[in-house]
Amino acid sequence: MTAARTLVSPSQLRTPGGKTVYVIVFVCTFALFTLAFLFPLYWAVTGAMKSPAELAATPATIVPREWHPESFSEAWDQMDLGKYFLNTVVVAGGAWLVQLAVDVPAAFALSKLRPKFGNVVLGLMLVTLMLPAAALLVPTYVTVTDLPLLHLNLINSPAAIWLPAAANAFNIYLLKRFFDQIPDELIEAARLDGAGPVRTLWTIILPISRPILAVVSILTIVAAWKDFIWPLLVFPDTGKQTLSVMLQRVAIDMPLNLLVAGMVLASVPMIVLFLVFQRQILAGLTAGSIKG
Amino acid sequence: MSSPRSGNVLDWPAVTPRAGRPAASPAERRRARLKRRLRENLTAYTLLCAALVVFAMFSWYPIVRGVLLSFQQVDFVNPPTWVGFDNFVRLFADPLFGVAWRNTLLFTGFALVFGFLVPFVAAVLLNELRHARAYFRLAVYLPVMLPPVVTALMWKWFYDPGPGLFNSALNAVGLPGLQWLDSSTTAMLSLVFVSTWANMGSTTLIYLAALQTIPGELYEAAELDGAGMWRRLRHVTFPQTRFVLLVLLLLQIVATMQVFTEPYVMTGGGPDDSTVTVLLLLYRYAFVYNDFGSASAMSLLLFVALGVFSAMYVRLTRRVE
Numbered sequence: 260m261t262a263a264r265t266l267v268s269p270s271q272l273r274t275p276g277g278k279t280v281y282v283i284v285f286v287c288t289f290a291l292f293t294l295a296f297l298f299p300l301y302w303a304v305t306g307a308m309k310s311p312a313e314l315a316a317t318p319a320t321i322v323p324r325e326w327h328p329e330s331f332s333e334a335w336d337q338m339d340l341g342k343y344f345l346n347t348v349v350v351a352g353g354a355w356l357v358q359l360a361v362d363v364p365a366a367f368a369l370s371k372l373r374p375k376f377g378n379v380v381l382g383l384m385l386v387t388l389m390l391p392a393a394a395l396l397v398p399t400y401v402t403v404t405d406l407p408l409l410h411l412n413l414i415n416s417p418a419a420i421w422l423p424a425a426a427n428a429f430n431i432y433l434l435k436r437f438f439d440q441i442p443d444e445l446i447e448a449a450r451l452d453g454a455g456p457v458r459t460l461w462t463i464i465l466p467i468s469r470p471i472l473a474v475v476s477i478l479t480i481v482a483a484w485k486d487f488i489w490p491l492l493v494f495p496d497t498g499k500q501t502l503s504v505m506l507q508r509v510a511i512d513m514p515l516n517l518l519v520a521g522m523v524l525a526s527v528p529m530i531v532l533f534l535v536f537q538r539q540i541l542a543g544l545t546a547g548s549i550k551g
Numbered sequence: 552m553s554s555p556r557s558g559n560v561l562d563w564p565a566v567t568p569r570a571g572r573p574a575a576s577p578a579e580r581r582r583a584r585l586k587r588r589l590r591e592n593l594t595a596y597t598l599l600c601a602a603l604v605v606f607a608m609f610s611w612y613p614i615v616r617g618v619l620l621s622f623q624q625v626d627f628v629n630p631p632t633w634v635g636f637d638n639f640v641r642l643f644a645d646p647l648f649g650v651a652w653r654n655t656l657l658f659t660g661f662a663l664v665f666g667f668l669v670p671f672v673a674a675v676l677l678n679e680l681r682h683a684r685a686y687f688r689l690a691v692y693l694p695v696m697l698p699p700v701v702t703a704l705m706w707k708w709f710y711d712p713g714p715g716l717f718n719s720a721l722n723a724v725g726l727p728g729l730q731w732l733d734s735s736t737t738a739m740l741s742l743v744f745v746s747t748w749a750n751m752g753s754t755t756l757i758y759l760a761a762l763q764t765i766p767g768e769l770y771e772a773a774e775l776d777g778a779g780m781w782r783r784l785r786h787v788t789f790p791q792t793r794f795v796l797l798v799l800l801l802l803q804i805v806a807t808m809q810v811f812t813e814p815y816v817m818t819g820g821g822p823d824d825s826t827v828t829v830l831l832l833l834y835r836y837a838f839v840y841n842d843f844g845s846a847s848a849m850s851l852l853l854f855v856a857l858g859v860f861s862a863m864y865v866r867l868t869r870r871v872e
Contacts, residue, residue, distance in 0.1 A: 264767025264770050265679055265767070266678070266679055266780060266784060266787075266788060267679050267780065268770070268771075268774055281681075284679075284680070285682060288677075288687070289686075289687075292686075292690045296693055296694055297690055297693070299694075299716070299748075300693065306708075314714065315713070317714045318719045319715070319716060360601065364598035364601065365599050365603075368598035368599045369595075369599070372591060372594060372595035372598070374599070375592055377595070380599065383611065384606060384610075387606070387611075389861070390614065390854065391809055391854060391857050393811070393833065394853055394854035394857075396837075397846045397850055398613035398616040398620055398847060398850075399613045400837070401613075401625070401843060402609065402612060402613050404627075407612060422605055422608070423610075425601075425602075426606045426608075426610045428606075456598070457598075481696070484698060485697075487698070487699055488812065488815075503698045503699070506701065507704070507815075510816075515708065522701045522704055522705060526696070526697050526698060529697065529698065530697075533693070533696045540692075541688070541692070541756060544753055544756055544757060545756070545757060
């Protein structure tokens with residue numbers, strides 16, 4: 260394996276001393292990372308399976324003395340987790356679909372149709388990225404309670420999450436940048452074949468844009484699943500809340516083992532998503548870091 | 552196959568000259584081109600209209616509304632009334648206002664020390680390690696995937712002075728336990744740990760990506776010039792990643808100034824108001840006291856503070872470049 264040259268020189272690494280140091284550093288880092296990042300997760304999963312008495316005892320046990328995997332099903336029933344999972348799926352899935360339906364055509368129009376004032380529109384969208392999200396919390400909340408012109412109240416409706424989420428300048432920017440790289444010749448060929456813009460978007464652009472669509476989709480779904488403050492504000496009706504808001508609400512009254520079990524269950528979809536879509540998630544991460 | 556000079560590649564629909572037609576006069580051709588351009592723009596704006604509506608309603612309008620609200624009193628029954636700077640005066644008179652800013656700056660300061668240094672060290676370290684790279688990436692990023700409420704509740708339980716994980720660990724090695732969230736001196740720092748743990752995955756991996764773009768020849772050349780490891784770190788690694796470091800530093804400051812979930816879920820602002828942050832106070836004004844005017848004034852102050860800071864930061868760092 261020829262690794263890229265880094266800080267430590269290969270010749271240094273090849274000496275016996277270098278090898279020893281490398282092994283020591285590697286083992287320490289491995290242990291530290293496991294302890295810092297995986298052990299807490301282990302602690303939560305096993306903690307959920309301890310009996311309430313064992314969970315409250317000091318000192319804590321590393322391996323449960325008795326295993327109670329039934330806490331998971333008990334937590335599911337007691338917290339009505341099925342309902343809250345469904346709520347969260349509706350919120351995240353809807354945010355995803357609305358986002359794609361709104362942002363993809365917009366990015367396509369800005370990238371390939373280049374209408375008059377297109378740059379102004381894009382600029383106005385990008386400006387919103389400079390604003391700290393917190394600065395818009397209250398006015399957006401006030402807007403959602405009484406939509407301008409329409410006078411609809413979106414409180415307790417998932418649309419209160421879907422629509423503001425679609426106003427995502429970052430995703431439009433990512434999509435536009437990808438569309439910009441698609442050669443104009445390809446689109447012109449489609450035009451000569453008699454395809455209109457919508458057809459071209461659907462049959463030519465979307466199929467070759469799968470990588471960026473995957474990145475944007477994942478970013479949106481993960482963000483919607485993790486969000487807390489906005490769902491907290493727009494779902495005062497406890498039956499409509501998402502998992503995060505519900506867990507926070509019941510945290511004080513719930514027996515600890517059941518609460519921890521509920522927390523573990525609420526995290527499973529995100530962990531699975533990460534394990535499956537690692538590449539897209541990490542690609543989105545570095546796409547997010549401004550390239551110089 | 553070059554696109555026409557009009558700039559638009561998509562001259563829909565295809566305009567092919569038809570045989571047997573008399574040549575169009577220049578005026579007619581101009582009118583045809585104008586019509587075509589109109590149609591193109593119409594198509595483009597049709598595709599854009601959904602985005603324009605959501606941006607107008609949930610982004611651009613709230614920006615304006617937020618500024619207006621800062622100078623209004625709103626009770627949702629009567630129409631809003633103009634109150635000038637009353638909202639700001641009320642904020643300044645609130646003893647918690649200063650406390651909240653002080654706490655937030657404290658949080659941001661600590662979060663930078665940890666959230667900036669730890670990920671950088673981790674990234675440099677990971678960049679050197681040749682084995683189990685996928686594992687390291689996975690481990691460091693897992694916490695980022697957890698819903699922040701889960702992270703906060705989980706750590707609240709870890710911090711429990713009795714059977715909590717941390718005090719159990721401390722006791723196991725013969726050290727006395729700490730008060731963690733229950734003492735006003737350590738509570739804020741405890742929140743910083745949570746936030747660092749939860750977010751360092753993304754920072755670390757962004758740094759790592761930046762480190763991997765450094766050409767190996769630079770290190771080789773430095774080595775040939777007799778530069779040891781520390782000097783290579785200082786003269787190659789740092790300058791080569793400076794842009795990413797500076798940008799992330801700014802983004803982190805802006806993000807940590809808006810800390811909310813950890814104090815809201817873990818301490819509720821206590822003990823003794825030691826973890827009341829700007830956003831927590833803003834939340835209280837809006838959704839506990841129902842004073843949307845003052846809450847908006849708070850947002851405006853936060854926005855101005857961060858805006859001024861960002862502008863200064865960009866200016867200063869540009870001079871450094």
